[in-house]
Amino acid sequence: MRTIWLFLAILGTVVPYYFFLPFLMNQGLDLSLMMDLLFANSVSRFFAVDLIISSIAFLLWSYGDSKKNNVTGWCFVLVANLTVGLSLALPLYFFKRHSAEK
Secondary structure, eight states: OHHHHHHHHHHHHHHHHHHHHHHHHHHOSOHHHHHHHHTSSHHHHHHHHHHHHHHHHHHHHHHHHHHHTTOOOHHHHHHHHHHTOHHHHHHHHHHHHHHHTO
C-alpha cells in the first residue's frame, strides 16, 4: 500500500499543478484574480467550498490521528495541504501513517 499512497501523492501534486502552472505563467501570483476565478460561478463556488471544508476536516482528523498513532512529521501534511492541496496531503498522510504502523 505504501507504493500506492506514494504514487497518489505524486499524482496529486503533478496533475493539479499541470492546470495551475499556465495561470501562474500568464498572470503571476495574482491572488485577487485567482479568488475571483475560483468563486466565479455557482459551480466553481460549490467545488471550492467543498474542498475547503474537506481540507479543514481532514487536517483536524489527521492531526488527532497522528498523535494517537505516533505518525511523525504531521507538519509536512499541513504544508502539503496549504501549498498543493488535499490531493497531496491526504495520500501523503496515509503514506506516513502506513509507515508508522511498521
